[in-house]
Amino acid sequence: MKKNLLKIAIIIIIIILNTDILINGIEKKVTSGDLVLIINGLNVHVDDDAKEVLTSLGNDYTFEEAISCAYKGMDKSFSYDGIEISTLPIDDRDKICEVYVTSDKYETLRGIKVGLKKSDIEETYGKDYTFEDSVLTYWIDEKGDPKSPKLYFVLDENNIITAISIFSAKNSGR
Numbered sequence: 149m150k151k152n153l154l155k156i157a158i159i160i161i162i163i164i165l166n167t168d169i170l171i172n173g174i175e176k177k178v179t180s181g182d183l184v185l186i187i188n189g190l191n192v193h194v195d196d197d198a199k200e201v202l203t204s205l206g207n208d209y210t211f212e213e214a215i216s217c218a219y220k221g222m223d224k225s226f227s228y229d230g231i232e233i234s235t236l237p238i239d240d241r242d243k244i245c246e247v248y249v250t251s252d253k254y255e256t257l258r259g260i261k262v263g264l265k266k267s268d269i270e271e272t273y274g275k276d277y278t279f280e281d282s283v284l285t286y287w288i289d290e291k292g293d294p295k296s297p298k299l300y301f302v303l304d305e306n307n308i309i310t311a312i313s314i315f316s317a318k319n320s321g322r
Contacts (some may be wrong), residue, residue, distance in 0.1 A: 176274030178286040182299055184257040185247050191257065194297060194316035198235045198242045202226055205233075212260040218318070219246065230254070237317055248313045256299070256312060266307035273299075 183194045189202040205228050213222040221237025221246075230251025235242035255261035258272045269284060276284045278292060280302050289296035295317050302311035 168317050176272075178273055178288065178299060179278070180288050180297060182257060182273070182286070183288070183297055183316070184247060185249060185312070185314055186255050186257065187247070187254050188263050192244065192247060192298075194244050194246070194314050195318065196244050198226075198233055200242070201233065205231070236319070243318070244316070245318055246313055246315045250311045254312070260301070260309070260312065262309050262312060266301075266303055266309075269309070303313055 153272045169279050186306055187193050187201055190201055190204055192201045208228065210227045212225045216223045216237055219237045224235045224242055226233045230249060230253060232248045233244060234246040236245045250262060260269055260272055273286055284303060285298050285300040287296045287298050297317045299315050301309050304310050
């Protein structure tokens with residue numbers, strides 16, 4: 149009886165360990181579905197029309213625009229307290245190219261926000277990233293490719309997140 153209980157316990161432990169490895173491996177892979185920030189209750193994706201999120205953020209912003217090098221129309225930047233949204237003129241709409249946040253009011257789809265630690269990022273997204281000049285980057289396509297969309301985190305000297313960005317790379321000829 150004790151031998152059977154021991155065998156069952158070992159089998160259960162093996163199943164739990166293998167399930168955890170399988171689940172964590174799948175969950176930690178960063179995909180284009182991770183290029184989302186939660187802003188005022190909205191799931192904001194790169195390449196979305198910026199109208200809804202800009203409306204939700206209100207009129208207290210600074211605005212810049214320049215003739216687009218990649219598209220017909222104007223590239224635009226809307227800067228609010230703790231968040232900047234950059235857009236490109238695609239299909240007669242202002243499509244989100246990048247969202248850059250420096251406030252803990254906003255978070256990734258997986259719950260990471262400014263003020264958390266590098267270890268929180270690694271536990272949530274895994275360790276398949278590049279790290280250069282205090283910037284930890286998860287590339288959607290090939291690592292280091294400037295044409296690859298990416299999710300990146302800026303860290304301070306204590307490995308605390310000071311900024312988060314989702315970036316579409318549409319302005320790089322993608």
